[in-house]
Amino acid sequence: MQVVSPEFDTASKASMRELAWRCAISFDKTFDPTVDFFTIGVSSIGSDDIIAGEGSVLQEWDKYLYTDYSDRIISIEYNREQDQPTGSLVMATADIVLDNTDDLFTPNSDPVIGSYILPYRPIRISLGFNNTTIPIFVGLTEGMPQIDEKSKTAKFHCIDFIGRLYNRPLTEALVYVDMRSDEIIDDLLQNQGGLVPSQYTLDTGMNIIKAAFFEKNANLGPVIREICEAEAGSFFMDEAGEIRFWNRQYLPTQSQVPVYWFNKNNTYEIEVPKEDLIVNAVTINADVREVQGTQSVLKFTGSTDPNEWIAVPAGGTLEKFFDFTDPVTDVETDGSAFNYNRVANSQADGSGTNLTSSVTVSSYSLFTTAIKVTFSNASGSIAYVTDFEIFGTPAKITKKIRSKYIDQTSVDDYEERPLTITNNFIQSTSFANSYAQIILNDRAELGDIRRIKVPALPQLQIGDIVTLDDGSLSANYFVTKITGSMSKTDGFYQWLTLIKREIQTYFTIGISDIGGDDVIAP
Amino acid sequence: MSNITFELGGVTLNARATEFKELPQPIVADNITLQGHLRTDYTAYRRQWVISWHHLSESDYNALRAVWEAQFSTGMYQTFEVPYYSIATTVRVDINEKDIQFDGCNIMGVTITLREELSIS
Numbered sequence: 001m002q003v004v005s006p007e008f009d010t011a012s013k014a015s016m017r018e019l020a021w022r023c024a025i026s027f028d029k030t031f032d033p034t035v036d037f038f039t040i041g042v043s044s045i046g047s048d049d050i051i052a053g054e055g056s057v058l059q060e061w062d063k064y065l066y067t068d069y070s071d072r073i074i075s076i077e078y079n080r081e082q083d084q085p086t087g088s089l090v091m092a093t094a095d096i097v098l099d100n101t102d103d104l105f106t107p108n109s110d111p112v113i114g115s116y117i118l119p120y121r122p123i124r125i126s127l128g129f130n131n132t133t134i135p136i137f138v139g140l141t142e143g144m145p146q147i148d149e150k151s152k153t154a155k156f157h158c159i160d161f162i163g164r165l166y167n168r169p170l171t172e173a174l175v176y177v178d179m180r181s182d183e184i185i186d187d188l189l190q191n192q193g194g195l196v197p198s199q200y201t202l203d204t205g206m207n208i209i210k211a212a213f214f215e216k217n218a219n220l221g222p223v224i225r226e227i228c229e230a231e232a233g234s235f236f237m238d239e240a241g242e243i244r245f246w247n248r249q250y251l252p253t254q255s256q257v258p259v260y261w262f263n264k265n266n267t268y269e270i271e272v273p274k275e276d277l278i279v280n281a282v283t284i285n286a287d288v289r290e291v292q293g294t295q296s297v298l299k300f301t302g303s304t305d306p307n308e309w310i311a312v313p314a315g316g317t318l319e320k321f322f323d324f325t326d327p328v329t330d331v332e333t334d335g336s337a338f339n340y341n342r343v344a345n346s347q348a349d350g351s352g353t354n355l356t357s358s359v360t361v362s363s364y365s366l367f368t369t370a371i372k373v374t375f376s377n378a379s380g381s382i383a384y385v386t387d388f389e390i391f392g393t394p395a396k397i398t399k400k401i402r403s404k405y406i407d408q409t410s411v412d413d414y415e416e417r418p419l420t421i422t423n424n425f426i427q428s429t430s431f432a433n434s435y436a437q438i439i440l441n442d443r444a445e446l447g448d449i450r451r452i453k454v455p456a457l458p459q460l461q462i463g464d465i466v467t468l469d470d471g472s473l474s475a476n477y478f479v480t481k482i483t484g485s486m487s488k489t490d491g492f493y494q495w496l497t498l499i500k501r502e503i504q505t506y507f508t509i510g511i512s513d514i515g516g517d518d519v520i521a522p
Numbered sequence: 523m524s525n526i527t528f529e530l531g532g533v534t535l536n537a538r539a540t541e542f543k544e545l546p547q548p549i550v551a552d553n554i555t556l557q558g559h560l561r562t563d564y565t566a567y568r569r570q571w572v573i574s575w576h577h578l579s580e581s582d583y584n585a586l587r588a589v590w591e592a593q594f595s596t597g598m599y600q601t602f603e604v605p606y607y608s609i610a611t612t613v614r615v616d617i618n619e620k621d622i623q624f625d626g627c628n629i630m631g632v633t634i635t636l637r638e639e640l641s642i643s
Contacts, residue, residue: 016562264556455553455561491551491563 001259002134002239002459011129012457013266019492021073022126022133023096024066025141025156027116032063061138061161061241064122067113072099074153075487076125078137080239081497082462082480085279085419085439088228089221090236090462092160094125094137097153105145105154119143123158124241127458127486134458136484138241140164162237165193166221173368175329176212177291177395181205181231184212185224185245192220200243203250207231209425211289211395213327213368230286230425232435239461251463251478251501258476262454263469268493269453270470272446279443280410281418282436284403286426289327289395297328298371300388302350309348310385312359312377323370324394331366331392343387344377355383403432407444414446441501448500450477456484456492468498475500526607528573530615530636531589531600535582541574544607549641566641569611571602573636577628586634590617599639612639 004012011017078094103109107117121141126133139160146155170192176184182205189195207230214223228235232248300322303309312318344359346352358379365372371390377383406416419439426432442448450468460466464479477498486492525536548567552560578586593600599612613636 015560016564019563019565265559266561267556268553268561270556455563487551488549488565489551491553491561493553 001461001464004134004459005132007130008128008132008134009459011132012459013455014129017129017455017492018131019486019488020128020131020133021076021486022068022070022124023073023076023098024068024070024124026064026066026122027113027118028065029116029122030065032065061122066122066124069098072104073097074099075485076127076136077485078125078483080462080482082234082236083225084277084480085443086229086232086421087234087480089162089225090234091162091166092137092139092237092239093163094123094139094158095155096123096125096158097155099152100147100154101152105156106147107144117145120164123156125158127456127484127492135240136458137239138237160237161241162221162235162243166219168192168220169217170214170220170223171216173216173366174212174214175327175368176209177329178208178210179212181207181209181227181233181247182245184209184227185235188220188224189243195243200245202245203233203247205231205233205245206247206249207425207427207431209427211291211327211329212425213289213395215369216367226423226425229421230423230427232431232438234463236462246463254463256465256476258465258467260457260460260464261467261469262452264471267452267454267468269451270468271451273449273451273497275414275417275446277443277449278410278414278417278446279419279439280407280414281416282403282405282439283418283420284401284426284432284436285420285422286399286401286432287397287424288399288401288427289424290398291329291393291395294332294391294393296389297324297326297331297392297394298322298388298390300385302348302386306348310375310388311348312344312375312383312385314377314379314381314383316377317362318375318377319372320375321370321372322390326394326396327368328366328371328392328394329368331364331371331390341387341389342385344383344385346381346383348384348386350384350386353381355379355381359383359385399429401426401429401432403429403436405433405436405440407440410440410444419443438501442499447473447475450498452496452498454494454496456486456494458484458492460494460496466496466498477501526604528602528604528609530586530602530613530634531592533582533585533589535586537573537575541576543572545570545572547637568641569609569638571613571636572633574631574633575629577625577630578632579628583629583632586617586632590615590634602636602638613637614639 074097076096080090080092082090098105100106105117108114119142123139123141125137126135128134139158141156142159143157182202185202189200224235234246237243310320344355346355358377360376361373362376363374375385452468460479460482462479465476466479467474467476478501479496480499481497483495524539526539526542527534527536546567547570548564550562550564552562555561589600593615600615602613603610616635618633
């Protein structure tokens with residue numbers, strides 16, 4: 001739940017509510033690094049300094065110079081959703097419709113902003129009541145606006161910065177050894193996401209990954225999702241634009257007191273979703289790798305296939321790619337020289353003149369699962385490398401985890417609805433077992449999931465606990481998806497997707513009793 | 523019955539007080555909870571005036587008709603001022619043509635509806 005004033009909280013729950021909204025866009029993306037929170041006595045009235053919300057952290061995207069387009073808003077819809085069933089990543093989108101009677105948002109129409117009507121313009125949206133708004137969305141317009149000449153409107157589809165980072169390809173293959181989830185995410189955000197540490201807050205991860213590998217050009221979003229899934233954590237950008245990583249114990253250690261109570265008095269609709277969301281058979285697979293000591297990681301002993309020959313031209317060089325059986329974190333070098341065994345001859349079958357002393361490795365590039373080697377041949381005749389061996393530190397599979405749990409009662413009722421998670425960063429069988437059981441506890445029954453339409457409470461956040469009393473059952477649920485809509489004709493409402501979640505109290509050394517109810521932390 | 527004098531698009535007209543009605547137009551969205559309770563979100567309200575004449579002189583009618591047409595030819599809302607009620611705003615003018623009857627000197631049963639441009643929040 002976002003922190004709001006008592007007045008805001010009261011107004012949000014009133015039967016008659018005066019709606020308030022704000023939308024600001026930086027079409028020209030003018031960036032002012034000096035922008036700071038407005039400080040009484042320091043900031044000048046009319047400056048670009050921004051008013052801090054409660055608990056706000058100044059973000060880089062706060063420093064764009066925004067123009068207020070609030071008086072043009074016709075409607076706003078937004079969606080904030082945990083990916084299911086693990087909730088590893090939360091992404092938000094927004095669609096905003098603005099009055100375009102004067103063609104202000106028509107590309108190349110307005111003399112000031114017309115040439116800046118382009119994709120990826122920073123946008124901020126806040127909603128509220130009685131002239132007070134709270135942040136709902138910070139992100140970017142994704143594409144060009146959808147201009148409707150008939151209704152004279154411009155519709156912008158927007159994504160948050162997580163969405164922007166999601167498809168960014170890794171610029172190189174990456175290897176992490178014995179690092180926590182947050183340490184890996186921290187490195188990824190800085191070196192692949194272009195962020196600085198002040199832009200995000202990461203819980204200390206509880207999962208130490210012995211060996212994590214990512215291929216060049218893998219997308220950043222799925223990479224972070226995989227790490228978060230193995231942590232049973234969550235990665236997201238909150239409503240105010242702060243990027244967060246929750247470790248697996250964040251939610252269980254928060255207050256379990258519901259932040260709001262919904263019943264038929266304050267709910268417009270209650271839906272029981274279709275059985276599609278039920279999961280009653282969970283399989284978790286992981287091949288855990290660990291980095292080994294230096295050993296032979298690649299051995300070439302010649303080939304009768306000419307396509308596989310390593311034929312280095314006389315006085316020239318040859319680039320050759322080799323695939324490793326296991327990912328390799330490093331190859332051994334001897335000082336500046338590449339440490340390897342090789343034999344080269346003037347004939348491909350190993351006969352002829354021995355040219356071993358003329359053939360060297362002049363350079364190499366390690367790509368974790370492969371290596372590119374450049375051979376140089378100083379002799380005056382073609383040289384065939386007939387034996388070649390590289391030494392390095394491979395990450396070999398040291399443990400195969402196969403965990404499967406079934407809720408037979410649910411299977412009997414709804415047929416088997418399987419979920420398979422394959423994540424090699426899951427490191428222990430106990431975690432896999434706990435994870436599978438948690439998912440079953442949360443998803444095996446239809447009553448575990450509800451969708452409700454309610455008068456919007458913009459302060460509600462993903463992860464909040466609410467009580468829903470539908471007249472026959474009162475239970476606590478986590479908010480896992482929020483779809484909000486505000487227009488002058490339909491008012492301000494939200495569809496909330498609620499999922500029951502069993503709160504696990506994890507065994508903590510020095511706190512939990514031996515033989516107590518606490519379970520071993522996954 | 524006293525008359526109310528007003529100026530619409532620069533044309534001064536009179537109407538009987540009983541035929542000069544202000545109808546606030548709240549911009550609201552009503553929703554009903556499952557229990558049947560009403561919940562209302564509102565943003566602002568706009569004013570709207572409905573002014574009727576049993577009969578209007580041909581010259582007044584023509585002037586009124588010119589104001590109505592001017593909003594389309596100029597693309598501008600019309601000024602509307604009622605000093606007695608301290609009203610000074612801009613409006614879109616609708617004129618009811620269906621019930622107009624011409625008896626030679628007067629136009630019968632004229633009604634105009636004035637919708638305020640800007641809302642009051």
